[in-house]
Amino acid sequence: MGRALITGASSGLGREFAWALAAEGNDLVLVARDSDRLNKLADELRQKANVGVEVLPADLNSVDGVDSVAKRIQAVNQPVTLLINNAGMGLGQDFVGGDITRELNAINVMVNAVLVLTHAAVNTMVPRGRGTIINVSSITSMTVQGTYSAHKAWVKVFTEGVATDLEGTGVNITAVLPGLMHTEFHQRVKVDAGQWQEFMFMDPQYVANVALDAARRGQVIVVPTAMYKATYGLLKFAPRTLVRRFAGPKMSGRL
Numbered sequence: 001m002g003r004a005l006i007t008g009a010s011s012g013l014g015r016e017f018a019w020a021l022a023a024e025g026n027d028l029v030l031v032a033r034d035s036d037r038l039n040k041l042a043d044e045l046r047q048k049a050n051v052g053v054e055v056l057p058a059d060l061n062s063v064d065g066v067d068s069v070a071k072r073i074q075a076v077n078q079p080v081t082l083l084i085n086n087a088g089m090g091l092g093q094d095f096v097g098g099d100i101t102r103e104l105n106a107i108n109v110m111v112n113a114v115l116v117l118t119h120a121a122v123n124t125m126v127p128r129g130r131g132t133i134i135n136v137s138s139i140t141s142m143t144v145q146g147t148y149s150a151h152k153a154w155v156k157v158f159t160e161g162v163a164t165d166l167e168g169t170g171v172n173i174t175a176v177l178p179g180l181m182h183t184e185f186h187q188r189v190k191v192d193a194g195q196w197q198e199f200m201f202m203d204p205q206y207v208a209n210v211a212l213d214a215a216r217r218g219q220v221i222v223v224p225t226a227m228y229k230a231t232y233g234l235l236k237f238a239p240r241t242l243v244r245r246f247a248g249p250k251m252s253g254r255l
């Protein structure tokens with residue numbers, strides 16, 4: 001048993017990570033902006049899973065928000081043994097003609113916060129000789145759907161680089177590359193998830209469990225479901241000219 005700090009715990013995949021870890025008896029630190037939702041979830045987790053739950057409301061788009069979470073990761077008392085960098089969002093816009101504030105918000109949450117929090121975690125966990133980090137990337141990291149793909153590709157390559165640094169330290173890091181999931185992700189950016197066939201969606205509960213199992217095995221990259229594993233293989237070996245032609249911004253689903 002340990003203590004997991006999960007960013008973006010208030011909904012979707014983050015919430016599923018929280019339930020999966022609580023079911024195993026782990027204590028939790030829940031991070032997101034919406035403190036009411038976090039407190040409600042924390043109460044349910046305490047009652048149903050009988051685990052300790054801290055609520056740490058923070059906006060990862062702000063320096064202060066990221067700093068407060070980094071400080072919690074570095075705390076000596078009630079140490080965090082598993083960090084899950086999960087918070088993220090769609091851009092909901094094209095880069096050309098898009099709002100630059102929204103672009104900066106996305107890079108702050110999905111790149112800057114992941115960098116700072118992973119830095120805090122490895123520098124706290126390595127001296128202890130143990131610890132685990134899971135970074136949520138996306139299958140989109142293999143495509144070219146605007147800056148979202150770029151951010152998720154950064155998460156994947158960053159994770160691989162840190163994994164190499166961590167060899168022999170007792171600390172593991174894993175990037176999970178989910179495909180489409182039914183969460184609040186699409187509705188937040190007003191994308192109609194109904195435009196995709198149902199078989200293309202994965203269950204976020206399954207994704208959370210696959211990611212946790214892979215992290216425990218020390219696997220650096222994990223792609224849930226056979227269908228998306230095949231998609232990953234195809235995108236890895238396809239000529240980039242083809243990827244640019246067929247897996248560009250039009251795949252993002254904005255109508």
Ligand SMILES: NC(=O)c1ccc[n+]([C@@H]2O[C@H](COP(=O)([O-])OP(=O)(O)OC[C@H]3O[C@@H](n4cnc5c(N)ncnc54)[C@H](OP(=O)(O)O)[C@@H]3O)[C@@H](O)[C@H]2O)c1
Pocket residue numbers: 007008009010011012013014031032033034035037058059060061086087088089090109136137138139177178179180181182183184185186188
């Ligand atoms: N859904 C998909 O199809 C899909 C596919 C591949 C990868 N992913 C990735 O999976 C991860 C989880 O997304 P999801 O699908 O579960 O979407 P979601 O249901 O919209 O959850 C996103 C979470 O991120 C939090 N968040 C957003 N902005 C934040 C900020 N500025 N500061 C702190 N927390 C913030 C949200 O909480 P608050 O609003 O309370 O802050 C929420 O808890 C993301 O990294 C996403 O990119 C999703």
